[in-house]
Amino acid sequence: MEIKKFSSPPLFLADNLALDFINTEYGVGDDRHDCFDDDRSVIAWLETAGVVPEGVEAPPELLAEARQFRDAARAVVHAAMKSSEADLTVINRILERGRPETRLTWDQDAQRYRVDVRSGADSPAGLLWPVADALVKLVTDEKFEYVRQCEAHNCILLFHDLSKSHRRRWCSMATCGNRMKVAAFRNRKGS
Incomplete structure (x- = not known):
């Protein structure tokens, strides 16, 4: 089994699959990951x-499609x-192109009858479809108003504020949060 390695660790802190996908590119300037x-x-x-089971093979052009989709998803959320x-x-x-095929089978x-769903794990669109579906649900949901960008200086990460108080x-x-609170404390003590 191949060990998963990321050159930059993924962040799963947005409380939404589509936003976590967008957040796979983070940081600014020389600190961009x-x-x-x-x-x-x-x-x-x-x-x-x-989103996919372990052992799925990467189809050709997945990286290019994922990056293009991520840029488009970020643009849609910001818009x-x-x-x-x-x-x-x-x-x-x-x-x-990625929509799973749904069939009724015996x-x-x-x-008894059952629903058979087959995803297109052999194409980039098939692998990315669940993220696109999550994006559609996010931007059309009445709770979209609680999507926010981090208020920390130099942070571009997005999250869905599902806290009770929003x-x-x-x-x-x-x-x-800790970095900003420490900075605010130092500013108060310094003045």
Whole structure:
């Protein structure tokens, strides 16, 4: 079994699959990190996210498709946050080409009908479809208003604030939240 290695560790702190996917590229300037550096790293992220089972082979061009989709998804989320329009070409292409095939079948052993769903794990769109589906559900949900960008300086991460009070300000209290609180404390003590 191949060990999963990421050149930059993935962050799962957004409380939403689509936002976690967007957050696979994080940081600014020289501190910019991309969790996707080859097809296998995309598969590793999808496995870690629970979207695909372990052992799925990466189809050709997965990295290019994942990066293009991530950029389009980020643009759509930012546009939705501003109540404006964005280019939906890439997202709609993945939704169309990657849609799982659903069939009604007869299960002879159980003597009953069942739903058989087959995903297109042999194509980039098929592997990315669950993330595109999560994105569609996110931007069309009435709770989209609780999607936020971290308030920490130099942090571009997005998250879905599902807290009861909807007052979450940082992508992670352990990292950005702590850093910002320490900075505020030092500013108060210094003045």
